[in-house]
Amino acid sequence: MKSEQTALEVQGLTKRFDRLAVDGLDLSVRAGEFYALVGPNGAGKTTTLRMVAGLLRPDAGSVAIFGVDALSNPIGAKQIMAWVSDEPMIYDKLTPLEYLEFVAGLWGVDPMLSTPAARDLLVSLGLEPHLNERCEGFSKGMRQKVALAGALVHDPRLIILDEPLTGLDAVSARHVKGLLSERVRAGCTVIMTTHILEVAERMADRIGVIARGRLVAEGTLDELRAQNGHGSTSLEDLFIALVDVTAEAA
Amino acid sequence: MSTATALTWFARHELRLAWREWLAMITGGRRGRKRAAAIGLVAFAALMHLPAYAVIGRFATLQAPLDKTSLIVLTSTILLAWALMLSQAIESVTRVFYARADLDLIMSSPAKLANIFSVRIAAIALVVTGMALLFSTPFVDVLVLNGGARWLAGFGVVIAIGLSAAALAIAITILLFRLIGAARTRLIAQIVAAIIGAGFVIALQIAAILSYGTLSRFAVLTSEAAAGFAPDAASLLWWPARAALGDLEALLWLLSASLVLLGAVMAVFSPRFADTAIGASAQAITSRRSNRTLAFRGGSRQQALRRKEFLLLKRDPWLISQTLMQLLYLVPPAVMLWRSFSDTSVAIVLITPVVVMAAGQLAGGLAWLTICGEDAADLVATAPLSKAAVLRAKIEVVLIVMGAIFAPLVAALAFASPLQAAVTGCGVAIGAASATAIQLWFRVQARRSQFRRRQTSSRLATIAEAFSSIGWAATSALALSIPAGAAVSGLMTAAIMAVTWKLSPRRG
Numbered sequence: 052m053k054s055e056q057t058a059l060e061v062q063g064l065t066k067r068f069d070r071l072a073v074d075g076l077d078l079s080v081r082a083g084e085f086y087a088l089v090g091p092n093g094a095g096k097t098t099t100l101r102m103v104a105g106l107l108r109p110d111a112g113s114v115a116i117f118g119v120d121a122l123s124n125p126i127g128a129k130q131i132m133a134w135v136s137d138e139p140m141i142y143d144k145l146t147p148l149e150y151l152e153f154v155a156g157l158w159g160v161d162p163m164l165s166t167p168a169a170r171d172l173l174v175s176l177g178l179e180p181h182l183n184e185r186c187e188g189f190s191k192g193m194r195q196k197v198a199l200a201g202a203l204v205h206d207p208r209l210i211i212l213d214e215p216l217t218g219l220d221a222v223s224a225r226h227v228k229g230l231l232s233e234r235v236r237a238g239c240t241v242i243m244t245t246h247i248l249e250v251a252e253r254m255a256d257r258i259g260v261i262a263r264g265r266l267v268a269e270g271t272l273d274e275l276r277a278q279n280g281h282g283s284t285s286l287e288d289l290f291i292a293l294v295d296v297t298a299e300a301a
Numbered sequence: 302m303s304t305a306t307a308l309t310w311f312a313r314h315e316l317r318l319a320w321r322e323w324l325a326m327i328t329g330g331r332r333g334r335k336r337a338a339a340i341g342l343v344a345f346a347a348l349m350h351l352p353a354y355a356v357i358g359r360f361a362t363l364q365a366p367l368d369k370t371s372l373i374v375l376t377s378t379i380l381l382a383w384a385l386m387l388s389q390a391i392e393s394v395t396r397v398f399y400a401r402a403d404l405d406l407i408m409s410s411p412a413k414l415a416n417i418f419s420v421r422i423a424a425i426a427l428v429v430t431g432m433a434l435l436f437s438t439p440f441v442d443v444l445v446l447n448g449g450a451r452w453l454a455g456f457g458v459v460i461a462i463g464l465s466a467a468a469l470a471i472a473i474t475i476l477l478f479r480l481i482g483a484a485r486t487r488l489i490a491q492i493v494a495a496i497i498g499a500g501f502v503i504a505l506q507i508a509a510i511l512s513y514g515t516l517s518r519f520a521v522l523t524s525e526a527a528a529g530f531a532p533d534a535a536s537l538l539w540w541p542a543r544a545a546l547g548d549l550e551a552l553l554w555l556l557s558a559s560l561v562l563l564g565a566v567m568a569v570f571s572p573r574f575a576d577t578a579i580g581a582s583a584q585a586i587t588s589r590r591s592n593r594t595l596a597f598r599g600g601s602r603q604q605a606l607r608r609k610e611f612l613l614l615k616r617d618p619w620l621i622s623q624t625l626m627q628l629l630y631l632v633p634p635a636v637m638l639w640r641s642f643s644d645t646s647v648a649i650v651l652i653t654p655v656v657v658m659a660a661g662q663l664a665g666g667l668a669w670l671t672i673c674g675e676d677a678a679d680l681v682a683t684a685p686l687s688k689a690a691v692l693r694a695k696i697e698v699v700l701i702v703m704g705a706i707f708a709p710l711v712a713a714l715a716f717a718s719p720l721q722a723a724v725t726g727c728g729v730a731i732g733a734a735s736a737t738a739i740q741l742w743f744r745v746q747a748r749r750s751q752f753r754r755r756q757t758s759s760r761l762a763t764i765a766e767a768f769s770s771i772g773w774a775a776t777s778a779l780a781l782s783i784p785a786g787a788a789v790s791g792l793m794t795a796a797i798m799a800v801t802w803k804l805s806p807r808r809g
Contacts, residue, residue, distance in 0.1 A: 104683050130685040140677040143750075144616040145609070152597040156605020157684040162597040169597070185616075201680065 056082040056117070058209050058240035064102060064112035066264075072098045074264035075112070080242055080257075082117070082208070085235045087255035088244045089286075091294050095264035096244040097137075100211050103242075104134040116209055130158065133202035137214035139194040143187035147173050147197045150186065151204045158205035165204055172200040176226050192223035199227060203234065210234065212243040216250060228254060252286040260293050268293050308420055311412075315424035323428075341760070349439040357440050361448030365546045367539075369528045375542040377522050381501055382437070383462040388498030390429045390470030395490040397425060418574035419567045422471055426563055429470070430463030451547030457556060458545045464559040468566040475570050491622035499629045506633040602686050606694040607701075610671050614702065617749070620670060624706065630659055631710065650781050653721060654774035656710060657728035661770030664703050664733035666752075668740035671695045674749035696737060703733045721781055728777030735769040735798055742805035765801040772797060 061078040065071075073095040080086045090096050101107040103114050105125045114121040114128075121128035141150055148169060155165035173182055176196040181189070186197060195215065202210055210231070216224045231241050232254065245251050251258050252272055260268040260275075268275055275289055324335070357378075363371060407417055437459045444452035473493065477486045508521045521527055532538055544552035598608070614620055633655070672695050675681060681691055707729045715722035743762035772794025779787035 104679075106679060106682050126685045126687060129683055132683070134679060134683040136679050140679050142609070142613060142676050144613050149612065153605055153609045154680065154684075155597055156600065156608070157602050157681070157686060159602055159685070162599045166596045198680075 057115075058082040058084065058117055059103065059242065060113075060115040061099070061103065062113045064099060064114065065110045066095075066098050066102060066107065067110055072264055073102070073109075076261070076264065076266055078259065078266060080240060082240050083235065083238050084240055084256045085231070085254055086240075086242045087251035087258045088242065088261055089246070089248060089251050089258060089290060090244075090261035094261045096261055097213050098264075099261070100134075100213055100242065100244060104132065104211055105129055106134070131208045133205065133207035133210045135195075135198055135202045135210070135212045135215055137217050139191070139198035141186050141194055141197050141201070144185055146181075146183050146185055147178055147200065148182050150197055151201055154201040155204050160205050168206070169200070169204050172203055172230075173197075175230060176200055177222070191218040192220055195219060196223060196226065199230065203230070207239070209240045209242070212241065214244055214246065216245060216247055248286045248290055258286065260290060262294050308416055311417055312420045312424065315421060316427070319424060319428045346435075346439060350443060353439040353443045358443055358447060361444045361446075361452070363448070363546065365543065365548065366534060367542065367546070369531050369534065370523050372534065372539050372542050373527055373531055374522050375545065376539060377505075379458065379462065379541045379545065382433075382459075383466055384497050384501045386429060386433050386463055386466035387470055388494040389432070390425070390467045391474060391490050391494040391497070393429060394425060394467075394470050394474040395487055395494075397421070414574075415571040418571040422567050422571060422574065423563070425471065426464050426467035429467040430460055433459050433463040433466075452545070454547045454549070454552050455545050457552045458541055461544070461552075461555040461559040462541070464563050468559070468563040471570060472566050475573055479573075488618040488621065491618055492625055495622045495626040495629065499626055503629055503632055507636050510633060510636050602684070603690060603694040603697075606681075606686075606691060607698050610695060610698040611702075613749070614667070614670065614698070617670065620667070624663065628706075631656065649717060650721065650778065652714065653725045653728060653781060654778040656707065656725055657732045657777045658770050658774040660703060660707055660729040661732035661736045661766070661773060663706070664699060665736035665740060665766045665770070667699045667702055668696075668737040670749060670752065671698050672737075672740050673744045673747050674752065675746060676748050678746050692741070696741070699737050700733065703729070724777055724780045728773055728780075732770055732773040735773060735794075736766050738798070739766050739769065739801060739805075742802055761801065761804060765797060768797050769794060769801075 057079055059078065059080040061076060064073055064076040064078075066073040076095070076099060078099070088096050088100070098107065102109045103116075103121065105121060105128065109122070116128040116132055119127045119131070142153075145153065151165070151169035151173070155162070155169065160168075170182070173179065173196075176199065178193065178196055178200070181193065186194060189197065195218070199212075199215065202212075212231075215227055215231075219227065228250070231243075235241055243251075243255075257269065257271055258275060259266050268278060270278060272286060275286070276284060279289055279292060324338075360375070363375070367375070407414070434456065437455070441452060441455040441459070444455060474486070474490055477490055477493070481489060505521050540548075540551045540555055544555045600608075672692070684691075711722050711726045711729065714725055739762050743759045745759070772790060776787050776790040776794055779790050
């Protein structure tokens with residue numbers, strides 16, 4: 052359900068800590084697209100997405116979410132976006148339903164809509180037996196699913212996920228992947244970082260390869276193969292070739 | 302590796318962990334601060350000699366044999382120290398059960414668990430005793446400097462009561478696990494610790510109020526009635542006091558009894574330590590259920606934030622135990638207030654500083670939990686809500702809770718003295734607002750479970766919070782008795798707040 056509308060437009064994004072983490076990055080993601088951002092450790096994936104989500108202030112550059120300038124109008128941008136980090140941050144002393152009630156309240160969702168939506172989401176993620184249990188005893192996978200349900204309960208137009216499948220068992224990972232695919236089919240845009248290249252290869256419409264804070268390649272899997280002169284190689288081989296080339300060039 | 306070598310090795314490992322935990326607490330977990338922390342500690346210890354002198358200096362010339370009143374006062378002081386140590390030890394033992402991440406490793410190793418846990422129990426006892434020695438040193442120093450070397454026996458008494466407090470704390474905690482289960486032990490242990498820590502002083506104060514119309518516990522201890530109830534001078538009850546005065550026989554008995562108690566606890570409870578630890582870790586994977594499955598509530602985004610904060614505060618074991626502690630400290634003033642309805646005693650003025658001080662302390666803790674202790678910081682930061690709106694909602698929660706706790710007391714005070722109620726109300730409001738402001742200026746994002754470390758994240762904030770509470774309490778008391786003094790005290794406290802703001806990382 053991809054459209055010509057741009058969901059995310061990033062230009063010249065730069066962030067320096069003790070070294071340059073993101074180096075004048077340009078990125079454009081179309082509405083309804085599933086975009087995977089891959090790259091080696093420390094390449095700047097998380098920093099980039101944290102700046103897009105409004106968690107970090109960039110040193111330079113611009114970020115627009117569906118045309119809303121995220122730097123000058125952060126609240127407008129946040130209203131239509133959701134962020135899920137690799138370390139699920141939920142409240143131990145709340146139940147999944149209470150957590151989703153809180154998130155829905157923060158995004159100002161009508162309770163008439165959020166109550167059934169929250170229950171449906173939790174049920175679809177296999178959390179039905181735990182709806183009224185406090186999260187303090189939940190496994191990493193269960194916590195990640197609660198965090199994901201929280202991100203989806205306000206029906207965002209853009210979902211940004213940082214390594215959402217890390218630490219999940221096969222069943223939980225399938226639940227999460229299924230839910231994300233379903234959202235994309237419904238017109239939602241998903242941007243996800245992952246180290247699991249197989250997931251990017253299977254799920255993403257387009258893949259961006261980031262290294263040393265710069266986007267070094269971008270396109271569908273076939274486009275990436277064509278750009279790099281590898282006929283039918285896997286994303287893993289392509290990724291290693293691209294990252295090696297970048298490292299050598301540096 | 303022989304058993305003895307293995308145990309020595311494990312003991313070394315335990316002490317190293319305890320040392321590093323303590324160091325992290327003192328330095329706020331930051332490297333390169335060791336020297337500053339050491340200088341700070343020495344300065345603090347030197348400074349502590351002043352209050353120690355004020356409290357205990359007059360007892361330095363006491364000589365054996367003591368009269369009954371002196372025996373009662375000295376024994377009660379030792380009992381109070383022991384109760385505080387027991388309270389602290391229960392807290393430490395509970396923490397060891399729930400927080401140690403190495404239990405899986407230890408229990409999956411081929412080592413004999415009873416031996417390993419005996420070492421762990423001994424290490425807990427050593428740490429508790431070590432802390433007690435550290436805090437008691439200024440007091441014993443004052444006694445030695447003014448009364449002679451015989452007071453060095455005081456260190457022996459501290460060791461004895463430290464070991465016995467640790468032994469009893471371990472026994473109480475494991476028994477709590479057995480009786481009420483791992484799920485409730487953490488909360489109940491904190492409440493028991495609070496009651497033990499505060500109970501003794503409060504009971505004495507209530508007795509003093511009811512009998513003599515004063516908050517001074519010494520009124521009871523030095524009364525003829527207490528002397529009448531007390532046993533003969535030859536009684537075992539006075540042995541700790543005799544030991545502190547330098548009676549070596551009494552000291553040796555005291556030390557032996559403590560070691561026997563600790564040995565007995567190790568023998569009886571080491572084999573159960575493992576089961577208890579398993580129970581505590583299993584508790585982490587069994588969740589408590591909530592019955593509410595109704596429709597979500599509507600309202601503004603700020604209301605959603607406030608609702609979440611209220612719910613989390615309601616479910617916070619630390620807050621419950623601390624509120625209970627503050628409420629316990631408010632019991633004597635409340636009893637005094639009740640008594641003053643029939644007897645117009647001037648001592649009722651003493652209620653005001655106690656209430657204002659309690660408000661400042663409680664507000665500081667509450668403000669940290671709501672403002673800094675955010676477990677889902679990313680979620681709140683990515684919500685369509687300005688930072689100012691988030692902070693405002695959180696501050697409102699602190700002030701509403703403070704109002705709910707202190708308004709009834711101020712309202713009751715209004716029946717006895719409207720002026721004093723007005724002054725107390727203002728003191729509570731300013732004290733709570735100041736403590737909240739300090740937390741706001743020095744806020745550092747943390748998880749709620751890191752509450753114990755809040756006082757190490759910024760020494761300046763901790764000291765400023767304490768001085769602000771004391772300052773506003775003194776100002777309120779002076780406003781009722783010496784208004785000119787209140788102006789001076791109020792200005793000094795306001796200056797402390799101004800300097801704190803100036804030095805805070807968030808100004809501007």
